[in-house]
Amino acid sequence: MKKILFLDRDGTIIKENNKDYQIDSIEKIHFHKKVISSLSKILKKLDYELVMVSNQDGLGTNKFPEDKFWVIHNHILGILKSEEIIFKSIHIDKSFQNEKSNNRKPNIGMLSKYLYNNKYNINDSFVIGDRLTDVLLAKNIGCKSIWIKENNDHYKNFTEEEKFYYSNSDKKILEKIIKLKTNNWEKIYQYLYKIRNKLIYKRITSETNVEISLDIYGNGQYHINTGIGFFNHLLEQISVHSLMDINIKIIGDNHIDEHHTIEDCGITFGNIFNKLLCKKGIERYGFYIIPMDDCLSQVVIDLGGREQLSWKVKFHREKIGDVPTEMFYHFFKSFSSSAKCNIYIHSIGINEHHKIESIFKCFARAIKMAVKKNYTNKVFSSKGLL
Known part of the structure; x- marks a missing residue:
């Protein structure tokens, strides 16, 4: 309201x-x-x-x-x-x-x-x-x-x-x-x-205990502890480049593998984002291209309510840092489904670290553009709602 x-x-x-x-x-x-x-x-x-x-x-x-x-x-x-x-x-x-x-x-x-x-x-x-x-x-x-x-x-x-x-x-x-x-x-x-509204969202299962607080219109402040070092680093990029204030604390079964922690982080992050975002008066669409040395990444996002991920990225290593490369698709897919948004991600390059880091930075910049207020309070949809 x-x-x-x-x-x-x-x-x-x-x-x-x-x-x-x-x-x-x-x-x-x-x-x-x-x-x-x-x-x-x-x-x-x-x-x-x-x-x-x-x-x-x-x-x-x-x-x-x-x-x-x-x-x-x-x-x-x-x-x-x-x-x-x-x-x-x-x-x-x-x-x-x-x-x-x-x-x-x-x-x-x-x-x-x-x-x-x-x-x-x-x-x-x-x-x-x-x-x-x-x-x-x-x-x-x-x-x-x-x-x-x-x-x-x-x-x-x-x-x-x-x-x-x-x-x-x-x-x-x-x-x-x-x-x-x-x-x-x-x-x-x-x-x-x-006193601006902040939302704290928790998701507790037998596999993970996830707690996330989010301020979409923040200053880029963060405190992130997922138990997975390189994943922490990537989530920090979202905060820094979107200016969202993000606090994430996850206790997960990382002794088994990283799957549940990363998946449940994407689900919870998407849920809190969707609950907190007032879509009236936002730009709705965001798109960004970022170069990082040999890599070039592009992310396009639509906050219109459709959940779909188009993933055009190939990795040639099993892991980057301590994160299996197959889990990057899974994170964005989980976020897209929970946040009810359409995301297109495309990246090319040689260095795998540069590739995924530029994707997360690009994703953050696209979100920043999409949530920007247009000051008209218009809903950019012929249906009248998003």
Whole structure:
């Protein structure tokens, strides 16, 4: 299920105009420091959709005409879009506080389509805003809050509306909802990155005990122990060249042979990859060619849901390192079946070590390309699903 960042605009993305609380000219637009770079990284590396939710008091009245507002608003969106920061939807309430509109934050009238839709993971979503009304919006929709303030004391300089809500709120509940208090967007990104979803998958049989954790949009960090030295080395190449964070621990019956360990690693790795990957908004296809001295390897991958391996590789040695060469096909076949993906692998060359190492590196680069977010949330399939 998709997680959402419900973002306020004024005071959160751009700085608040404290004189009349209206951003109605170019001169009044001042973006928060690092907000653009941080939102860009959030969309690239984390699994969130952006939804803007803003109160614009009296929009459409003589004091705040709509023609001035929309020119400035669209200019702000254009700047963000130039950095591939695109909002799934934008919700703006025009009412005053005394009108008690159900659409005015912290009321939830504008957001009902997200609250009763099992496509969205509201519990792990956030409201990010600079007002107490944003914190209360998080409470009312059942998610968490990141509270932005220009000063260290988040309870000073309340508006009259905030004072009203604060005096009628349960302070303990508010503190539980607020997961971070900061006006530093880099810290917001770092916090969201730190808590990003990781999945740990275990597969236990009478032959092996496999435990794998995976972060598809990681930094290329790894800790791998399969009990097979050269196989460890090859799996490390996947992490380094795909930037996935991979932890693998396997206790297997290597005293018999390597078959069960390598097969079950491929099965488990494919399963966790398939469970963790959100296919909405990914490029789907990945392809890469890598030379390594005398060898040239090519890997093409389609994450479209079909499981098929085309293996055009010949080895002329029984083993490379401590791994039987026949097991390389078996690893990729097991991964393809569990991850439900189509993989084409072709390699030519003389040095067998170079051949298989370039295959694993190429496989990693193809995955990196295929899982890349395209920022449109489109599914690249005429069927509408992968």
